[in-house]
Amino acid sequence: MNFYSLNGQAPNVSFKEAVIRGIAPDRGLYFPESISSLPTSFFEEIEILSNEEIAFKAIHQFVTSDIPDAVLKRILQEVLDFDFPLIEIEENVASLELFHGPTMAFKDVGARFMAQCLGYFSKDKETEVTVLVATSGDTGGAVANGFLGVEGVQVVILYPGGKVSDIQERQLTTLGQNITALRVDGTFDDCQKMVKTAFLDEELLGHMQLTSANSINVARWLPQLFYFLFAYQQAKSKGKEIVFSVPSGNFGNICAGMVAQRLGMPVKHFVATTNINDTVPEFMRTAVYSPKPSKATISNAMDVGDPSNFIRIRHLYQDDIEVLRKHLTSFSFNDEDTRRTLREIYQKSGYVADPHGAVGYLGLKKYQDSHPNTYGIFLETAHPVKFLDVVEETIGEKQELPTQIGRLMDKEKKYLPIRTYQDLKRFLLKK
Numbered sequence: 001m002n003f004y005s006l007n008g009q010a011p012n013v014s015f016k017e018a019v020i021r022g023i024a025p026d027r028g029l030y031f032p033e034s035i036s037s038l039p040t041s042f043f044e045e046i047e048i049l050s051n052e053e054i055a056f057k058a059i060h061q062f063v064t065s066d067i068p069d070a071v072l073k074r075i076l077q078e079v080l081d082f083d084f085p086l087i088e089i090e091e092n093v094a095s096l097e098l099f100h101g102p103t104m105a106f107k108d109v110g111a112r113f114m115a116q117c118l119g120y121f122s123k124d125k126e127t128e129v130t131v132l133v134a135t136s137g138d139t140g141g142a143v144a145n146g147f148l149g150v151e152g153v154q155v156v157i158l159y160p161g162g163k164v165s166d167i168q169e170r171q172l173t174t175l176g177q178n179i180t181a182l183r184v185d186g187t188f189d190d191c192q193k194m195v196k197t198a199f200l201d202e203e204l205l206g207h208m209q210l211t212s213a214n215s216i217n218v219a220r221w222l223p224q225l226f227y228f229l230f231a232y233q234q235a236k237s238k239g240k241e242i243v244f245s246v247p248s249g250n251f252g253n254i255c256a257g258m259v260a261q262r263l264g265m266p267v268k269h270f271v272a273t274t275n276i277n278d279t280v281p282e283f284m285r286t287a288v289y290s291p292k293p294s295k296a297t298i299s300n301a302m303d304v305g306d307p308s309n310f311i312r313i314r315h316l317y318q319d320d321i322e323v324l325r326k327h328l329t330s331f332s333f334n335d336e337d338t339r340r341t342l343r344e345i346y347q348k349s350g351y352v353a354d355p356h357g358a359v360g361y362l363g364l365k366k367y368q369d370s371h372p373n374t375y376g377i378f379l380e381t382a383h384p385v386k387f388l389d390v391v392e393e394t395i396g397e398k399q400e401l402p403t404q405i406g407r408l409m410d411k412e413k414k415y416l417p418i419r420t421y422q423d424l425k426r427f428l429l430k431k
């Protein structure tokens with residue numbers, strides 16, 4: 001399987017090369033040359049398959065022989081060693097909990113999968129790979145954890161200072177070894193811009209092999225499609241049409257869900273729910289894509305003003321907004337809506353959502369108002385304790401810290417402050 005650049009000015013590459021490069025030389029995102037449906041028997045028998053079997057059958061056509069089947073199976077076994085439960089919190093409304101991994105956010109699967117692929121591809125290479133990643137909260141911790149100690153790989157994480165939660169900052173600043181955190185005086189979009197600029201900087205590229213661990217990298221993006229298949233496996237017996245509401249920031253997760261649909265998974269509709277960073281809901285309303293500087297919210301991982309992966313979604317629908325509207329609805333909600341919803345969900349069902357999940361729930365309910373006969377799944381993308389202050393203060397209940405989080409609390413945060421692209425470049429050249 002080859003991947004092409006969405007900017008159309010770069011040669012097609014294999015999976016291996018797409019992973020190593022991260023982004024095409026013409027600055028385009030890589031996209032698979034084809035997406036073939038899985039046999040209908042796969043969906044008929046999905047209940048009897050293990051998560052690893054589902055994942056292998058789904059990802060194999062993209063990886064092909066770049067990774068031998070036995071190695072790919074071993075990677076998937078290691079990556080998927082936790083649960084992805086679907087918890088029904090009301091009639092026809094379920095939360096798909098994607099936070100049972102090591103850093104308690106949905107990024108763990110993609111980050112660990114990419115780390116393993118890159119480790120496999122770099123095993124015989126002399127040159128070290130530098131992984132650059134921009135985070136608005138959850139990606140940073142997951143990438144730090146997934147790549148910790150991977151030989152031949154240095155990781156540099158850029159995060160917006162003061163705009164991620166305390167626990168998220170601890171996850172990405174306390175590991176050391178091959179992981180360095182750069183605290184940027186700016187927004188997530190500034191971090192993402194710096195990272196993308198570095199990929200085009202000839203001087204840097206002459207000194208080092210750079211790649212990205214954001215969902216622009218196909219090995220971070222594609223494994224997210226597993227979640228939708230795992231959800232389908234659990235919801236199929238409900239016998240209703242399924243709607244997914246995905247809290248969306250960089251739009252990689254929902255785009256992967258759309259790939260799962262292209263594999264043949266029955267989905268009635270997708271809802272992309274955002275906070276006040278509403279570039280996509282506005283695009284869906286007006287057909288004008290107009291990125292704006294991101295604004296800080298209590299669902300900070302979605303504080304993205306120019307979502308990288310939306311271009312992939314547009315491409316999937318041949319940039320035809322009328323067709324896209326038939327498959328995707330997008331809503332935005334503010335912090336007040338989010339807090340009220342956290343409280344209401346807790347009072348109604350005893351379920352503790354996180355601010356991102358609450359936004360997803362809101363989008364789902366809004367869609368179900370006019371489509372009542374559907375089975376709605378909202379993605380709980382991070383554990384509520386990652387937003388401890390907001391959640392405790394909003395629902396008025398103390399939360400217990402899981403061990404993965406508890407052990408971070410007395411570690412020292414270590415980061416380097418930076419302001420401009422030149423600061424990043426100086427740092428990379430000195431390494």
Ligand SMILES: N[C@@H](CCOP(=O)(O)O)C(=O)O
Nearest residue numbers: 135136137138139214215250
């Ligand atoms: N929501 C993200 C922003 C980056 O998204 P990615 O999926 O492209 O890595 C975060 O938590 O950092």
